[in-house]
Amino acid sequence: MNYNPFIIPFTTGAIILFAIIIYKFIAWYRKLDKKQRFYLRKNILTFKSIEAIKESFLEALIHRNIYKKNLLLGYMHMSLAFGWFLLIIFGKIEASLHAQTLFEEPWLAIFFRYFVRDEHKFFMSEIFPPLMDFLLLVILSGVLLAWLKRFSSSLLGMKKTTRHSKFDKIALASLWWIFPLRLLSESSTAALTGNGSFLTGTVGNLMAVLNLQYFEIYFWWAYSICLFAFFVSLPFSRYMHIPTEVVFIFLKKWGATAGEEYSGYTDFQLNACSRCGICIDVCQMNFAANIQNVQSVYFIRDTRYKHLKDETANNCLMCGRCVEACPVGLELTVIRQQLRNKKEIAGKHYYDYTKPQEADKKYDIVYFAGCMTHLTPSIIISMKKIFEEAGINYWFMDENKGTCCGRPMRQQGFIQQSKDLISINQKLINSSGAKTLVTSCPICYKSFKEEYVLDIEIKHHSEFINELIENNKIKIQNSQKSIVYHDPCELGRGSGIYEEPRNILAKVGNLKSSEFEKQNSLCCGGSLSNAIIELEDQIKIRNHALENLTACNPDILATACPLCKKTFVHGNKAKVMDIAEIIAENISLQNQSSKHKEKNKIKTKIEL
Amino acid sequence: MENKKTVLVIGAGPAGISAAKSLANDNISVTVLEKEDTFGGNINNWAKLFPNFKDAGEVKSSLIQNFVNNQNIKIVYNKKVTELKKHNQKWIANTSDGEVFESDAAILSTGFKVFDAQYKEELGYGIYPNVITSVEFEKMYKNGKILTVQGSVPKKIAFLNCVGSRDEKVGNHYCSRICCIAAVKQAIEFKELYPQSEAFIFYMDIRMAGQFYEELYRKSQEKHGVVYIRGRISETSSTIDKKVQIKAEDTLAATPLRMTVDMLVLMIGVEASKSTTILSKQNNIDGPYGFAKSKDIHTADNYSNENGLFLAGSCKRPLTLTETIADGKSAAISVVEYLKQTK
CATH class of the missing domain: 3.40.50.1860 (Rossmann fold)
Incomplete structure (x- = not known):
């Protein structure tokens, strides 16, 4: 048996890690609600599972969505995730080929170079050393970027990066050192036995200059201990997202959605957050009003660790900008809604005093x-x-x-x-x-x-x-006025209506574009979902949005939401009108009867 | 005449007039710069004054005695001051038409403006013709009639307090102080004109902190039957016959309330006038909400933090006419103190 005591930390860590993950997954699975379980059973054996595998590959390993934000940031995540994944896969293949069984010692793949010191030839054995060296080099380049990101987040396109918890720091520190230590361990072994390739061989030669190769066993120990530290802290740190994200992608593909109540699916989502902090940069609370510690990443973190404060749950506009930006695709606003749930009096009817009047006849x-x-x-x-x-x-x-x-x-x-x-x-x-x-x-x-x-x-x-307008039911004339359209959160990001308003406005005026449009549009700040924000902060958010929307000095700032209209009017920046008002103003009256004329007259305000 | 001191008074409203008169009395040469073509400021908007229903014209007449034909006072109309700066111990005022005025001291008496009710679109001002402001009510009352746009006597009228005051949504947290009593006054005036009609006042709190205010409030209920409803109006709409439909909450009865009235009067609040905001910003004496900030609210309320620049009247905060006139005189005393010190 290939054995050395230094494999003990690694093996123990791996056992603890798997035990905790399995325990947690089972606990969350049992908390899934009926609907979520129904979809899981219904779709588990359909092509949706294939889609989930594809998405897991693209998101959890390649990190496609992060590439969209920033190439370097995407590469950093991919090199670590995909690089490590391949290192494990090829390491396992190499070990299995060498041992000529699928059931070799589980740690053999990890410490392969230490145990297989000679140049025993086995099937395809010559391709592994350079391949493994190449993967290690890729990962090390990602680690280097991660170091740089800590040093200066703006290098990787991030204005702000997340502040970390205790477990995060342990996990992060061990993650940083795992691969450099692997390099040193393998290189020292290479220096002694010559089993290294272009990277480990070269580094090994360099180490030999300083006679460092004789510390070989200590490097392997350190490498194993680092793995232990990472494994044991992983389930309690942000790195829990690594296993959880994959499960989340499957559940999502099978059709699960977050309901009104907190469920096991919420737990999966909370743990699938990698705390990358992309949501901080897109949050207007952050960049327009300088309100910190309430962004989705903090909300998710505090909820997960069960020290959520009311302020964090409630001080949010629910504009959905973070949902749009989240590379994992978490239902951030819905989860927030779940956590806001005030305990109501069950069975009480709150609106008995309303006396709604039903329709008196049938209408179209x-x-x-x-x-x-x-x-x-x-x-x-x-x-x-x-x-x-x-x-x-x-x-x-x-x-x-x-x-x-x-x-x-x-x-x-x-x-x-x-x-x-x-x-x-x-x-x-x-x-x-x-x-x-x-x-x-x-x-x-x-x-x-x-x-x-x-x-x-x-x-x-x-x-x-x-x-x-398309069906010629009403006719409109073009006022030639310049118009900028503001996408309301609930209509745009919330409901995907982007084209219809623009279509209409292009017909009644000269529609101009602005910096923040469509999916990227800003919240006016007047959101009803935030009942605790200070007025001054709301004004900062409103003014920042207004500034951007009116940068080209339009005649009219158009919106399609009464709340946005009311909010922007108080900003005193431009004439704010709803689409309906603009159309009513530019309608060419086909059946201009005396009745209509009279109606128009009433609207003219009396002069006193 | 050689060493006669000069003072610039910006704004010929009640505060400016009363300050100018006092200064002239002390043989100081005063130049009053007024942006309109007449003096009086906001007093011109009022018909009768609370709490004693005294004719605003009469009050104005006695106020301007020794003002218009005073040899120590020079009044310049249609002069909007765009810049006020201190230069070599002198105060320099530039006007919009390029003229420059110079003096040893300056008094800011640029006053207030009323809140633009169109900002509160839900109240329907500018949309429904029978929704008017308290200033428009005064103008109608001056002409002897309060009539709806259709030309009829309103059978039901409602007054809404705190329009643009104590309203976080419009950014004005403060109380304008004069609207509560003005609503009581206008409701009584209305009931005296049309005893058969009904008058309602919607309020958050009735603030009757002035001499004879409380008595007037009581009288409005006992003698004139004015009905007070505690609650703000949340929205208005129009009926087919152009009446105004009000949705409100009666917070004492804790129920939503709907009412149709012929006319709705919005008791618009007091805001800093544009000149007040601009000129105080230029001299770094701007306080909250665009009003000018005095040096010490208790002991140096007419002084500003700029030596030689003084504050009079409602450029500092909402004030009643009584307080404004007194404050003008008080500002004059402070100016005299200052001029003596600087020789």
Whole structure:
């Protein structure tokens, strides 16, 4: 048997590591909710598993998403992950070929050069030394970059990097030293036996100059101890993401989603976070308002270690910029929502005092303005004008006794309240018999689409107006004004509506682009999901966004969300208008009846 | 005449007028720079004054006695000061038309402006014609009638307090001090004109901290039947017949409330005027919300941290007319003290 006491730290560490990981995975699996387990069973034997293997390869080993952010940062992650992965695989093949069995001593592959000192020839034995040396060199280049990143994160395209916990530091330090020590161990053995290749051979020769090769056994010991330290700290450190990310990718591909409640799937996601800190750089709280320690990486970390503070959970705009940027694809805002969950009184009905009025007859279209739109009445007036001009038989559902869609409650973690509101609205919507529901508020839109059970087509007014124009139901004229469009979070990143608003605006004016657009658009700062942010900070976020949006001095700053409109108006930077208002202003009245003329007159404000 | 000291007063509102008069009395040569074509400032917007319903015109007349034809006072109209700077112990004011004025000391009496109610779109100002501001109410009252845009007497009128004051969303945390009592005054005026109509006042707190205010508040309820509802209006909409529909919360009854009124009057708050903000920023004496900051609120309230630059009236904070006039005189005393020290 190939044995030396220095294999003990490595072997013990590996056993502890696997035991803990298996224990944790089983515990989390048992906490998966019914829906998640259902999808797992349903899809485990389908081609979705093949997709998951492919994605695991691309993300967990190649780190494709990090390459998108920065080439060097991507290379750093890939060299460490993929390089090490290949080193293990080829090491195992080499050891198995040498031992002529698949069941050689498990540590043989790791310490192969120490135990196989002669030049015993075995099948393909001559290709391994240079290959293993090459892989080691790749990994070492990644380690060098990691050192540089600690020294100056901006070299690798990161403005800020994550601050670490105790276990992280132990794991990180051992990770840094594993490969340099492997180089020294193998090189010293190479110096003594000549079994090295271009890297270990050369370094070995250099070591021989200083007679360092006689410390061979100590280098191997140090290498083994470093592996032990890394393995034992891994399950408690950020490096738990290495095994967890793969499981997460499989669960995700099988169709699991984070529900309203904290579940085992949440645990998998919390542990799949590598704490790379990419979410810090994209967070407006960080770069516009200089608020630290609340970003997703800290939120996930604190939740995982169970010392989450209310401030960290609640001081977030839920704009979704970090979700868009996360290389692992974690459902960061949904998890935050789960953790915000206030304990409600079970079985209590919170909105008994609302007396919703059902539709008096059947309609083609239901219009739901939404609470925020009621605070911007010019949007409502514009929508009425558009509906009338298009000759639509519509029901203004929340004109008098409106009820909130429930989403703001949900985002704050009040699930029961949200459900109560949803059931009230669902009943009303169904009473209209309409085929389409139009809303002016992106928050309501997302809520109707994702949280309601409705057999009805749901459209944001930008989609609806776009269709009216395409189908020639309304005619508009081009005002020639320059317009910049601001993508509201819930409509853009939240619901993927990017083209319809631009399509409309290009027809009524001269649409200009801005620095932060579409997936990369900024939050206005007025988000309802953050109930604790200080006004001054909100203003900083708003002003920063306004500055960027109005850099080209547009005549109009257009948006498609009443909340964004209200927030930006107070910034006093540009004329802010909702898409509906812009269309209503530029509508060419086809059936210009006296009724319409009179209506327009009313709107002219009295001069006193 | 040779060694006569000169003082620049910026703004011919009540504070500026009262300061200029006192200085002239001390044989100091005063130049008053006014951006409008007339003096009086915000007092011109008022018909009658709280708490005694005295005619604002009368108050103005007695205020300007010895002001207009005073040989020590030179009033220059249509002069908007764009820059105020100290140079070699002199105060230099540049106006928008390029003229330059020089003096030994300067008084900032640039006053306030009212909050632009269009910022609170949910209240419908600028959208629904029967939503007006308290300033517009005064103008109507001056003409003897309060009428809706359709030309009829409002059967129901509502006043909403704290529009642009004590409102975190618009960035004004402070209380404007004059709106509560102005709402009480206007509600009484309305009820006296139209006893058959109903008047409601929506408020957060009724702040009656002035002599005779509390009595007036009481009288408005006992004698005129003005109804007070504690709660802010959250949104407005228009009915087909152009009435204003209000959604609010009655926080005493703890229930949401809806009401249709013929007219809604927004009691708009007090903000620092543009000149106040610009000129105090230039001299590093800007305080919160764009108002000018005095050296010490207790003992040197008319002094600023700039030697020779003095503050009078509501350029410092929201003040009543009574306080403003007194503050103008007080500023004049401080200027005289200063000029004596500098010989």
